[in-house]
Amino acid sequence: MRTAYRVETVRSAEAELIARLPEDALMRRAAAGLAAVCAELLGRVYGSRVVLLVGAGANGGDALYAGAALARRGAGVHAVPLAPGRTHPAGLAALIRAGGRVAEDPFAVLASADLVVDGITGIGGRGGLRPDAIPVARAARGSNAVIVAVDLPSGVEADSGEVLGEALRADVTVTFGVHKPALLIDPARALAGTVRLVDIGLEPVLPSVPELESPQHHDVAALLPEPSGESDKYRRGVVGVVAGSARYPGAALLAVAGALRGGAGAVRYVGHAAEAVVARFPETLVHAGPPAKAGRVQAWAVGPGLGEDRDAVREVLASGVPVLVDADGLRLLDAGDVTRRTAPTLLTPHAGEAAALLGVAREEVESARLAAVRELAARYGATVLLKGSTTLIAEPDGRIPVRVDPMGTPWLATAGSGDVLSGLAGSLLAAGLSPYDAATAAAYLHGLAARIAAAEGVPITSSEVARALPAAWHDVRAVG
Template identity: 75%
Template sequence: MRTAYSVETVRAAERELMDRLPDGVLMQRAAAGLAAACADLLRRRAPGRVYGARVVLLVGSGDNGGDALYAGARLARRGAGVAAVLLAPGRAHAPGLTALLAAGGRVADDPFDATAAADLVIDGITGIGGRGGLRPDAVPVARAARGSGAVVVAVDLPSGVEAGSGEVVGEALRADATVTFGTYKPAHLIDPAREYAGAVRLVDIGLGAVLPSVPELEALQHADVARLLPVPTGESDKYRRGVLGIVAGSARYPGAAVLAVAGALRGGAGAVRYVGPAGDAVIARFPETLVHTGPPAKAGRVQAWVVGPGLGDEPGVRDAVASDVPVLIDADGLRGLDAAAVRARTAPTLLTPHAGEAAALLGIPREEVESARLTSVRELAARYGATVLLKGSTTLVASPDTSEPVRANATGTPWLATAGSGDVLSGLMGSLLAAGLTALDAGSVGAYVHGLAGRLAARGAPTSAEGVAASVPAAWRDIASGP
């Protein structure tokens, strides 16, 4: 599992660790890890080519600039030609600059000539405290670095991204790789900043000894998801595996019901009870489905409900919310949702909005949700007393319990942006709720499996929601089989 901590937590941990260590040791640890990573990248680009490689350092006024200078000194001692572009000449890290010059590095006379000839550029312009994008004077140099064809390596974070939120406000320098120290930061796990970071390497500098045990953000990986996947035993029957009720579809959108049922069956539900006007379409595709005309309260026993996909103005949301089993509310079910009724529920609730639906629930413009996704998902969870899955290129899942980390998932593919994909996801997550997973686990595991199924279905080409549903078993097997 990848875990990330807020800027404030990281800074406090760094201060505590520095108080325990001799002066400068922490920066030297970071610089050593950065230099080793850069050497690896140079060797991959041209085998054996650390000696004689042309390295350019983009140096700001903060500690990231110092890390870059010390790493540059290490590379210079290994025979690389290292030039530093000082974006704040009077405020560059003085001991780091002295070390670079002593090792044979130099200060670049012309930043554009230097970057044009570089094999590798180290971005040390700003650090975790940077806000609002790159300063205007740094933009031309950053653009030149990105356009040079050199490998760009960010120190801790790509300059210009917001460390704590993953936002990119203004211009930022897109990296091919990022070397971060001690722990991941939210920007490494949340888009759009995550995309700017490239491949991320975590360097251990001893920070784990002083960081809190519970992070602010976490991202599940294969092994974590494998431990959470429900597995039937010899004593299992369809009821023990979980019966999921689905209230979805309408005369206008019968396909939404079919796709939600597909996601539920592919996701391991022991049985699916469908309630709604699309029963004929559902039975034609999945004859094993138990169809009822409704209302949900009279449809029979279930372990969880999914309500909302393609529902239009059909009834059913109120019955599901009034039930005493876990409920997932998606799509049309979110329109006009009564926050007080959701908060009053004693069983878990999972809300699954996209940015537009989240904006309507919060009463703010969509742009505010998209620019502050982490804040928005936390606010929604607090306001509704529910677990919230905020869809997007990075899916975020937040529990109403603020002591639990928000979970980020990025297993998807842009090809998942297709009609009906969210209906499949709702059915899949609902099956996990019915199997007994918590709302936080059902949301994060469902998003992980769904994203991987999307990749398998697409393989770099367009796919459909039906294709995604069909690929869920392959994704499940891939996860369950281990590394």
């Protein structure tokens, strides 16, 4: 898992490490890594023009030491101090000794820069850029220079990924020791560009439980169910899918398509689209309903395209097996029906549905996704998969790391993709995964399938995402 830690945790670990090292040794490690990335981006360092936007404290010091290293290699380096009187003295002295200069006219040097190092605020910044930094940041962004952020793009909230004011968008962010939540969660993530992690020896002094986890191929491969010699279709699990209506029959087909590729041994469909489901997927077991009379299942997925069938939602939630609730099911559910359950529940809202469940504006969820998913999980006593540009998965126990899906792609912004995800995650629940792991694996495979389906760079449909799931599964297995 790629991990991310809160500022307080990072600072505590840094303090422990600094106490063991010579003065400024940790900063010099960070600066050396930053300078190496900058040199790589420049290609030819000698004769290049580099501008350092320097704030107060360690973030500015990192930029100054890196600038000194580039100046020694022949780059023309100018520093633009944005906190006069609080510029890191040793870093500034190192830059001057190496041949760097303090810019007399910040806008003139920015206009001709090849690379700009954003060392304005870093992990200590709050509430966006200060007014005096905004004109310089805008000039940097308006130039033709490559923007390299030191640890974080200046102006973003390190712990939450929120952007509460103006921020400086980076092309590359060089972060030190460990990822910070803002580098994994939108809207801040979209401002970070490509993220490069520099090892400064921090990992041994970090706690074992991070704030966030982001799975990779091998993590997901370890979660996927695999039949054994003793398996039959019932031992592998049966997932019940309650979806579709006269108005939205396609939702049933898409949810079943996802469920058939999710590892369960059988899919039992309950609803108004039975004929269409069997015609498309003859391996599906169908029943007109109600769900309680449809036969035994190991998990239910309810809600896609369901219309106004509140009774079906309540009946499924009254069962003693894991339940996934999505789409119309979220609109129809009663909070008490969820909190009273003893079996696990997985809720899979998008931002608008999450806002309705929390009683807030959609914009509030979109701007503070981490807070929203944690609040939803705690309030409903359920695992929550919050869909969006960054999909987040939270458990009711706030001590458990929130998982961030790294496979999201704008190609998934197409009608019905969430229905496929519901069926896929429900099938993984029926196959025996916990809601936390089922949501993690489903989101990852779903995003990877969309990337595979859109490999030619053309628009895709949700049906094509479902058809690409076996290829995604194979890809994960092959690497894992």
